[in-house]
Amino acid sequence: MELDSLNLGSGRIVFSKEDLTNRFGTGIQNYTDYECGFNSNDQAGAPYYQLKYDQIIFIGSDTYPFILENFTFTESNKHVLSYNDSPLNQSTTVTEFIEIFGKYAKEHFQENPKSDSILLFFENADDGVRFNFSNGKLISYEYWSPC
Structure with a gap:
């Protein structure tokens, strides 16, 4: 990413x-x-x-x-987070997320169909972002770095 x-x-x-x-x-x-x-x-x-x-x-x-x-990600959050100009919000489904983030996201959710989160690493880096879902919809973003 x-x-x-x-x-x-x-x-x-x-x-x-x-x-x-x-x-x-x-x-x-x-x-x-x-x-x-x-x-x-x-x-x-x-x-x-x-x-x-x-x-x-x-x-x-x-x-x-x-x-x-x-x-x-809530309806009341006035801030907008996006990736490549594609908005991410509380209505973003796992399917839409896969369309935005591509192959790695698709493979992750195919291999882990019950997963409610995905960790995407920044390009050429050890840190990244965890996106969390509930009932198939995006609920939060968390910065992640290794120990």
Whole structure:
């Protein structure tokens, strides 16, 4: 999956702190203490913290860019997440998701027909995004990094 093709509104999902606060406001700051992963406090750029907004959460630090960490797909979420200009929302079905994300998504759900999530890695990277479904519809996005 190409990181640059995943967009929040008219922009990417990665922001400097200044750009993030200019676009969304100050948000609610919450320091994290992840045991492992790219945003654990034993990594360069620490300490890491979340900036929480209505139905979206970013994680980063004062010296490391902020990435969209959590996104909840609901009718009341005024933010729009898209991939290659295809909107993702609470009405997106598994079938539509497969059409948007292609071969890997198709193979995953064919091999795991009862699966309610899929982890898509960013191109040439160890991190990625987990998309979660309930009753065949998209409900959430979670940034993922390895331990």
